[in-house]
Amino acid sequence: MQNEYDIIVVGAGPAGTMAARFAAEMGVSVLVLEKDRDVGYPVRCGEAVSKAGIEEFIDSDPKFIASVINKFSFIAPDDTEIIIPLEEEGYVLERRIFDYELAKSASEAGAGFLTRAYVNGLLFDNGRVSGVKFEHQGEQKSLTAKIVIAADGVESRVGRWAGLKTHIDFRDMESAVQITAAGINDINNDTCYFYFGKEYAPEGYFWVFPKGNHSANIGLGVGGNIGKKKSALSFLNDFMRKKYPQASVLTTIAGGVPCTPTLNKIVAPGIMLVGDAARQVNPLSGGGIASGMIGGSIAGTVAAESIKQHKPDYILEYEKKWHDRLGKRHLIFNRIKEGIYNFSDEKFNDIAHAVSKVPVENRSIGKVFKTALFNKPSLLVDVAKVFLF
Amino acid sequence: MIEILPDKCDFCGCCVGICPEDAIELKEAEIKIIEQLCTNCSKCVWSCPIEVLKFNRNGAKNNLNAK
Numbered sequence: 535m536q537n538e539y540d541i542i543v544v545g546a547g548p549a550g551t552m553a554a555r556f557a558a559e560m561g562v563s564v565l566v567l568e569k570d571r572d573v574g575y576p577v578r579c580g581e582a583v584s585k586a587g588i589e590e591f592i593d594s595d596p597k598f599i600a601s602v603i604n605k606f607s608f609i610a611p612d613d614t615e616i617i618i619p620l621e622e623e624g625y626v627l628e629r630r631i632f633d634y635e636l637a638k639s640a641s642e643a644g645a646g647f648l649t650r651a652y653v654n655g656l657l658f659d660n661g662r663v664s665g666v667k668f669e670h671q672g673e674q675k676s677l678t679a680k681i682v683i684a685a686d687g688v689e690s691r692v693g694r695w696a697g698l699k700t701h702i703d704f705r706d707m708e709s710a711v712q713i714t715a716a717g718i719n720d721i722n723n724d725t726c727y728f729y730f731g732k733e734y735a736p737e738g739y740f741w742v743f744p745k746g747n748h749s750a751n752i753g754l755g756v757g758g759n760i761g762k763k764k765s766a767l768s769f770l771n772d773f774m775r776k777k778y779p780q781a782s783v784l785t786t787i788a789g790g791v792p793c794t795p796t797l798n799k800i801v802a803p804g805i806m807l808v809g810d811a812a813r814q815v816n817p818l819s820g821g822g823i824a825s826g827m828i829g830g831s832i833a834g835t836v837a838a839e840s841i842k843q844h845k846p847d848y849i850l851e852y853e854k855k856w857h858d859r860l861g862k863r864h865l866i867f868n869r870i871k872e873g874i875y876n877f878s879d880e881k882f883n884d885i886a887h888a889v890s891k892v893p894v895e896n897r898s899i900g901k902v903f904k905t906a907l908f909n910k911p912s913l914l915v916d917v918a919k920v921f922l923f
Numbered sequence: 924m925i926e927i928l929p930d931k932c933d934f935c936g937c938c939v940g941i942c943p944e945d946a947i948e949l950k951e952a953e954i955k956i957i958e959q960l961c962t963n964c965s966k967c968v969w970s971c972p973i974e975v976l977k978f979n980r981n982g983a984k985n986n987l988n989a990k
């Protein structure tokens with residue numbers, strides 16, 4: 535290990551490893567510091583992703599694909615089920631293997647990795663971030679870098695130490711809990727299931743994502759306003775008692791999903807934020823694997839260019855590039871999310887009833903949306919609200 | 924003050940992401956509230972998905988008296 539790197543990345547999730555790979559591919563020196571002992575574990579994720587979302591970065595490989603998804607099933611509060619065929623395939627991943635493969639690709643590009651390295655502070659030089667302090671094997675150490683990329687996930691503390699406001703309102707954090715369970719016999723392996731309504735997950739949704747062999751990721755997220763009165767765990771227990779009392783629970787994980795638009799500032803002198811740390815999750819779906827990889831790849835490329843051209847201020851370009859690629863779209867998704875949060879159970883039921891009149895072969899997410907409007911013109915007002923405000 | 928129920932934390936970081944004071948320290952399998960920074964706002968309690976954190980009024984009183 536050197537004492538000095540061009541770029542130090544904090545966190546070896548999808549965002550951090552892609553930042554590392556894209557930078558290393560341009561020939562700069564990169565080291566990734568990860569506090570956990572293994573890259574990719576523990577898995578705090580429903581593991582659903584679109585095929586296109588990952589193929590921008592890695593070829594699909596059966597070893598990290600648990601199931602191939604081509605249908606969504608939406609279940610309304612009154613149990614009306616709407617099946618929607620997807621135009622584009624998706625996957626439920628084995629993220630433990632997926633994250634590891636991503637890290638391997640970064641390492642092949644020349645990036646170094648150090649696990650069990652807990653970053654607990656930053657170094658500064660004239661107000662500019664110039665490295666990190668970290669704990670490794672019981673010792674306090676430090677390393678200098680021209681640029682630090684903070685990919686430290688939902689916690690996002692590293693950016694705070696550089697003066698960026700990264701904490702989010704507790705109402706915008708989806709508090710999530712998920713089990714992986716076996717003995718889930720009534721699901722199709724090609725379908726992701728989403729439950730809506732007050733009983734399942736108010737201000738959020740409940741998911742059942744198949745993982746093959748009658749096992750599934752089953753979980754939910756609720757906004758902090760709901761969690762204040764009833765925890766995510768308690769919603770999960772109610773669901774399992776009602777739906778799958780016989781299931782055997784293989785693992786349980788907790789997690790937080792920051793469902794907000796991206797932070798206003800994701801760059802400060804010498805530091806860039808990527809992935810969950812920058813709040814780059816799609817605020818409507820809560821999906822952050824693909825968007826985190828996109829954020830990471832843009833940041834890694836911009837960081838390497840800034841170093842190669844000796845233009846430290848060039849890293850500011852990352853903010854604009856991210857905004858153009860996804861940030862703008864997330865602002866709209868966030869407005870839709872806020873609209874949907876306010877839907878009553880009756881409204882979810884009405885939409886489901888309207889859509890159930892459309893033959894399955896004619897359904898697509900876009901068409902379902904239009905049909906819902908056509909069959910229930912009063913919804914137009916809600917949707918207009920969602921889009922306009 | 925905020926009490927952490929022993930052996931229940933999953934080290935997920937949800938509470939850390941919303942703490943306005945950066946008062947929570949989270950390592951691979953170790954969590955700690957930095958009492959000098961904590962304002963007892965309780966937001967972490969509301970956001971914990973698995974009910975690990977509790978607000979303890981008596982503790983808070985003691986804490987204030989101690990200052």
Ligand SMILES: Cc1cc2nc3c(=O)[nH]c(=O)nc-3n(C[C@H](O)[C@H](O)[C@H](O)COP(=O)(O)OP(=O)(O)OC[C@H]3O[C@@H](n4cnc5c(N)ncnc54)[C@H](O)[C@@H]3O)c2cc1C
Nearest residue numbers: 545547548549569580581582653687789809810821822823
């Ligand atoms: C319950 C749940 C279900 C989800 N389901 C889905 C889904 O189905 N599909 C989807 O696309 N997304 C899903 N997400 C979101 C997705 O998991 C995240 O958006 C994604 O993992 C973000 O990647 P990242 O690289 O930004 O952060 P992470 O993957 O969280 O990686 C951050 C890394 O930084 C490390 N780290 C943190 N602090 C330090 C430090 N101080 N020093 C060193 N290392 C540090 C952590 O150990 C971690 O390995 C879900 C999230 C949750 C919680």
Ligand code: SF4
Nearest residue numbers: 942961962964965967
């Ligand atoms: S009570 Fe408030 S300030 Fe204290 S740790 Fe919890 S969120 Fe942070």
Ligand code: SF4
Nearest residue numbers: 932933935936938971
């Ligand atoms: S939110 Fe709860 S489970 Fe997660 S780290 Fe905080 S105390 Fe632990």
